Amino acid sequence: xxxxxxILENAVEEISQLPGIGKRTAMxxxxxxxxxxxxxxxxxxxxLVKLVNxxxxxxxxxxISENDxxxxxxxxxxxxxxICVVEDIRxxxxxxxxxxxxxxxxxxxxxxxxxxxxxxxxLKIDSLVERAHLANEIILALSSTMEGxxxxxxxxxxxxxxxxxxxxxxxxxxxxxxxxxxxxxxLLRSIQNRIPYSASVMH
Amino acid sequence: xxxxxxILENAVEEISQLPGIGKRTAMxxxxxxxxxxxxxxxxxxxxLVKLVNxxxxxxxxxxISENDxxxxxxxxxxxxxxICVVEDIRxxxxxxxxxxxxxxxxxxxxxxxxxxxxxxxxLKIDSLVERAHLANEIILALSSTMEGxxxxxxxxxxxxxxxxxxxxxxxxxxxxxxxxxxxxxxLLRSIQNRIPYSASVMH
Numbered sequence: 001x002x003x004x005x006x007i008l009e010n011a012v013e014e015i016s017q018l019p020g021i022g023k024r025t026a027m028x029x030x031x032x033x034x035x036x037x038x039x040x041x042x043x044x045x046x047x048l049v050k051l052v053n054x055x056x057x058x059x060x061x062x063x064i065s066e067n068d069x070x071x072x073x074x075x076x077x078x079x080x081x082x083i084c085v086v087e088d089i090r091x092x093x094x095x096x097x098x099x100x101x102x103x104x105x106x107x108x109x110x111x112x113x114x115x116x117x118x119x120x121x122x123l124k125i126d127s128l129v130e131r132a133h134l135a136n137e138i139i140l141a142l143s144s145t146m147e148g149x150x151x152x153x154x155x156x157x158x159x160x161x162x163x164x165x166x167x168x169x170x171x172x173x174x175x176x177x178x179x180x181x182x183x184x185x186x187l188l189r190s191i192q193n194r195i196p197y198s199a200s201v202m203h
Numbered sequence: 204x205x206x207x208x209x210i211l212e213n214a215v216e217e218i219s220q221l222p223g224i225g226k227r228t229a230m231x232x233x234x235x236x237x238x239x240x241x242x243x244x245x246x247x248x249x250x251l252v253k254l255v256n257x258x259x260x261x262x263x264x265x266x267i268s269e270n271d272x273x274x275x276x277x278x279x280x281x282x283x284x285x286i287c288v289v290e291d292i293r294x295x296x297x298x299x300x301x302x303x304x305x306x307x308x309x310x311x312x313x314x315x316x317x318x319x320x321x322x323x324x325x326l327k328i329d330s331l332v333e334r335a336h337l338a339n340e341i342i343l344a345l346s347s348t349m350e351g352x353x354x355x356x357x358x359x360x361x362x363x364x365x366x367x368x369x370x371x372x373x374x375x376x377x378x379x380x381x382x383x384x385x386x387x388x389x390l391l392r393s394i395q396n397r398i399p400y401s402a403s404v405m406h
Contacts, residue, residue: 002299004274004292005267011254014247019235020228031291032222033255034267035313041255044217045248051214052236052244064207064237071207088234089207096205110238 060131062107062124064089072096072104079103081136085128085155087111087148091141103139106131111147112154120154129158137165144171263334265310265327267292275299275307282306284339288331288358290314290351294344306342309334314350315357323357332361340368347374 001023003009008030015026033041057063058070065071072078072092082103086092092105108123132138140155142148152168159166172190173182182190204226206212211233218229236244260266261273268274275281275295285306289295295308311326335341343358345351355371362369375393376385385393 001296004295005258005269007250007253007258008267008292011250014250017243017247018232020231025223027293028223029221030254031293033251034258038255040220041251044220045251047210047214047217048236048244048248050210051233052241055208055210055237064211066208089211090230090234092207093204 058107061105062109062127063092063105077102081134082139083128083131083135083137084139084141086141087143095141103137106138108142108151111142111145112151113147123151125155125158128155132159132162132164135164137167140166140168261310264308265312265330266295266308280305284337285342286331286334286338286340287342287344289344290346298344306340309341311345311354314345314348315354316350326354328358328361331358335362335365335367338367340370343369343371 003012011030011033012023012026015021015029016023021029056065056067058065058073059068060073061070063070063072067074073080079102083106084095084101084103085106085108086095087108087110089107092107095101095105106124106128108125108128110118110123112118112120112123128138138155138159140152142152156166170193171186172193173179173186179187206215214233214236215226215229218224218232219226224232236247259268259270261268261276262271263276264273266273266275270277276283282305286309287298287304287306288309288311289298290311290313292310295310298304298308309327309331311328311331313321313326315321315323315326331341341358341362343355345355359369373396374389375396376382376389382390
């Protein structure tokens, strides 16, 4: 495409580097910024620079945090011996939203993915192994994808010989979902991993 | 949503101000930036600040331009008496891509839209009226939406008493489209505005 201005071309080029944003959307966003007040875009730019330069991670669980140790890790009411292993901060936020989980987290920062060149050494696995001796139970709570399953299996192999319970979150039919529209793999797993009815309605 | 960090929350808030980007996508983009190198995001931020502060518009046609007068307006080979009125720079780029249009442009910067509070005074209409006395023909090339039609009718009313041909781009069935899948309004217009067959294959 022939751009009428180098400045516009640069901006479109930079915006379209973001995942899921093509050249056409980038152009739309750039023109939107030109229509709005300058300060609005300047404030966006400033918040991005601040984000990448000033964000802090909890030294214990690696979650994004206000302080050196996050609110969950520093909360004496949380069970520090129950560690839930997740991929990123969005999973922490989602589980915290349930309002019921009383343990702590460990944020890996990704999943093992040979396709994207992410191996175990790129993830926060060493520090999990270090923390493990303080734990009674480690819950593996990664997405049920090939990368998630691979990562969970890798963690299980490393941790299994220790005196800790290694558990995995339940896979099954979502609450509110219809059986007839559930894929076979999920349906099979939900039958294989059935639990006593009394336990299923207890919560 | 409860964010673990004010810096993250701010960034997500700012990103989600952009059109078509919700909180969830904004969060995904913010985490993507945290995974990539700082310089990449800093360079994005810089290009946005540069965009809103340094972009130039052609003083004649209001298109985004490198110089005070754009390449089209300053090109002696272009017919300065043929003015194509468009909404924004994307339309200029699309028409330039055909490689066949030999006139110049006039970029309105939007369409009349009472819903969005955009009236004629927010658009570059005064300068079009000024330029009009130099023109032989003014082509109205706005989108065929309610706002586009309203704007074209408004321009027609202002310009019709002058000694200029006011034309509108042809509405009809797109090249390559099937008649049976064309909506009734387009089909009717394409029949009403039919042209001699010899003229239709001339190009």
